[in-house]
Amino acid sequence: MIAGNKHRSVWPLVRHGKVVQVSTLPLRTTSGVLPWCIYFLPNAPMKSSSPFTSPAYDLLPADIVATIPKLGETAENPDPTFYLKWFTPDSGFTWYVAEYDPDSGICHGFVIGHFPEWGSFSIHEIRQVRGALNLPVERDLYFNACPSSTITRDY
Structure with a gap:
């Protein structure tokens, strides 16, 4: 030493x-x-130290997108499944995706922000969101598809 x-x-x-x-x-x-x-x-x-090459920045991986229902397909289901979880690492927003339309880029799911709510959001807009430290939205790599009630019951 x-x-x-x-x-x-x-x-x-x-x-x-x-x-x-x-x-x-x-x-x-x-x-x-x-x-x-x-x-x-x-x-x-x-080599490049760009943090945006991680798999966490691939918000819509093809293998998961293939399993997500189209918009409106879960309208009659009282407890639809969440397939993806996105979050801002430097602010308090989280998106859970239950439905997705690849043609329009519109998702439907549960958003936890200033207050929790069900709604639609655009993947194109989500990719532009930045938090307080200018970090982009990330996909939770360890999130497993689950019934929405496991998330929404806490809100």
């Missing part, structure tokens, strides 16, 4: 083929001040 020096300088080091930089600038944490910190820097230039 390399300890920091009194002069608060930065030393570049190479260990096991990786560039390591040890800084003695103080790092404030919730548990106090650390006298130094270590940064691992890549040897090669970084």
